[in-house]
Amino acid sequence: MAETLFSFAGQDMAIDLGTANTLVYVRSHGIVLNEPSVVAINSQNGKPLAVGMEAKRMIGRTPANITAIRPLRDGVIADFDITEKMLRYFIQKVHRRKWARPRIVVCVPSGITPVERRAVEEAAYHAGARRAYTIEEPMAAAIGSGLPIGEPSGSMVVDIGGGTTEVAVISLGGIVVSRSIRVGGDELDTAIIDWIKKEHNVLIGERTAEQLKMAVGSAWPYADEPSAEVRGRDLVTGLPKTILLSSPEIREAIEEPAQAIVDAVKYTLDKTPPELAADIVERGIVLTGGGALLVGLDHRLAHETGMPIVTAANPLQSVVLGSGKCLEEFEALHSVLASSARP
Ligand code: ADP
Ligand code: MG
Numbered sequence: 001m002a003e004t005l006f007s008f009a010g011q012d013m014a015i016d017l018g019t020a021n022t023l024v025y026v027r028s029h030g031i032v033l034n035e036p037s038v039v040a041i042n043s044q045n046g047k048p049l050a051v052g053m054e055a056k057r058m059i060g061r062t063p064a065n066i067t068a069i070r071p072l073r074d075g076v077i078a079d080f081d082i083t084e085k086m087l088r089y090f091i092q093k094v095h096r097r098k099w100a101r102p103r104i105v106v107c108v109p110s111g112i113t114p115v116e117r118r119a120v121e122e123a124a125y126h127a128g129a130r131r132a133y134t135i136e137e138p139m140a141a142a143i144g145s146g147l148p149i150g151e152p153s154g155s156m157v158v159d160i161g162g163g164t165t166e167v168a169v170i171s172l173g174g175i176v177v178s179r180s181i182r183v184g185g186d187e188l189d190t191a192i193i194d195w196i197k198k199e200h201n202v203l204i205g206e207r208t209a210e211q212l213k214m215a216v217g218s219a220w221p222y223a224d225e226p227s228a229e230v231r232g233r234d235l236v237t238g239l240p241k242t243i244l245l246s247s248p249e250i251r252e253a254i255e256e257p258a259q260a261i262v263d264a265v266k267y268t269l270d271k272t273p274p275e276l277a278a279d280i281v282e283r284g285i286v287l288t289g290g291g292a293l294l295v296g297l298d299h300r301l302a303h304e305t306g307m308p309i310v311t312a313a314n315p316l317q318s319v320v321l322g323s324g325k326c327l328e329e330f331e332a333l334h335s336v337l338a339s340s341a342r343p
Helices: 080-094 114-126 137-144 185-200 206-216 247-253 255-271 274-283 297-305 318-328 330-336
Strands: 013-017 021-026 030-036 039-042 048-051 066-069 103-108 131-136 155-160 165-171 174-181 227-234 240-246 285-288 309-311
Touching (some): 013 080, 030 080, 039 080, 080 114, 103 318, 137 165, 137 318, 137 330, 155 255, 155 274, 165 255, 185 206, 185 240, 185 247, 185 255, 206 227, 206 240, 206 247, 247 255, 255 297, 285 297, 318 330
Parallel strands (some): 155 285
Antiparallel strands (some): 021 030, 039 066, 155 165
16 A cells, blocks of 8 residues: 655665654665654544555544544554554555565664564564564664763653653663653643633644644743634534634643653652763753753753753654664664564
């Protein structure tokens, strides 16, 4: 069903299987695919109708016989069958020729079970991998953000994705302390929906909430804060209604999940051995994942932890770039990858 995008046959590839977005990196080419992790399913026969961008446009707009599913939504693989279909679709989109067998590295959430990890590898083998590897998300994010993971020195990375926030302290190529919470960008969107429902009696959709968050959302006050108009359904009259929302209102709406993210960072700092904590004071905490783009989150974290905060250069790409680097520098970095042989 996937038409091949480019013919990168035989080229090793790295995949960031994110809860919100999937990215594919091809060795010596860089990032070749970046699409939402969404699958639209025909609910009558269970067959996928659309994957990625096209499927995301359908969220909240489907008739009864179509469902738009985010199979990884909460960070764990909620629907394995659909995750596998999606993974195969994306792999086949960049690699079709069955006789060329690439190495495939798939980045997985750190809370994944061994069974799920094995199933991800199997999906990669089915799609034609010579050898399938997995890498844990915080490790990939740290490599992709340019942190010196192999040194005997502590680095802290906070990856705020759609479904989860993963905080990890890395030293000597391994994760020393970590914390993963099921709060990420999606929770901020839901909090906005709930708040508008409660304060304005208006119901807005998920995609509208996400757009509102990106346009006027923030975690710390700033100068010249914008406002935005949103359209939803008035819960009293049942009719469409437009309301004007200010930045402080949205900040209030997302306060609870924003604080949960801050608390996860503080908790991890508290569990960090003192020598490594001293390294982090020097280097700063690195923020990555799409949630790192929330305006003022860096100031908020700096204020609450007293640590310097550095936002990664490309927060939405750190993980796939880190996984890709493991392919480019396979000899030096393969110790951070896990793999079982082809079944
Ligand atoms: P995942 O790795 O789980 O797929 P991503 O790292 O791709 O997640 O980040 C996706 C999340 O980042 C979404 O919740 C999205 O709304 C959020 N996001 C993206 N851009 C911004 C922005 N400018 N401001 C706030 N949140 C953003
Ligand atoms: Mg991610």
